[in-house]
Amino acid sequence: MKGKYDTLQLIGVPLITDDSGQYQLKLDNNGEYKAHDWRIGKHTKGKFKKLGQVFITENNMLVAIVETKELAFKNRHDFTPMQRFTNEFISDDLLSHIKKGR
Numbered sequence: 001m002k003g004k005y006d007t008l009q010l011i012g013v014p015l016i017t018d019d020s021g022q023y024q025l026k027l028d029n030n031g032e033y034k035a036h037d038w039r040i041g042k043h044t045k046g047k048f049k050k051l052g053q054v055f056i057t058e059n060n061m062l063v064a065i066v067e068t069k070e071l072a073f074k075n076r077h078d079f080t081p082m083q084r085f086t087n088e089f090i091s092d093d094l095l096s097h098i099k100k101g102r
Helices: 073-078 092-101
Strands: 008-017 023-025 036-039 053-057 062-070 080-089
Touching (some): 008 053, 062 092
Parallel strands (some): 036 080
Antiparallel strands (some): 008 023, 008 036, 008 062, 053 062, 053 080
16 A cells, blocks of 8 residues: 555653653642553654653653554544654663562
């Protein structure tokens, strides 16, 4: 099929950076964080490498990937496309903390 591309569902948590430039979870008013779903889009830049990788959404939000799921091409419109992968990763400790909370 012409125009078909690889798809992947990405489950991630929004991030902020602290004064040292280290990634921290973006917490809501209740001190909690929430995971959200995105997908690789037709114009996504970069490649998925492993869990903990940081990507940028189309609204320039930083997100850490904590889980991935296969996604059928026909179901891709159920999820918001992300913009680009970075070459940065959250710490293993932070990734473990997030996985325990899920």
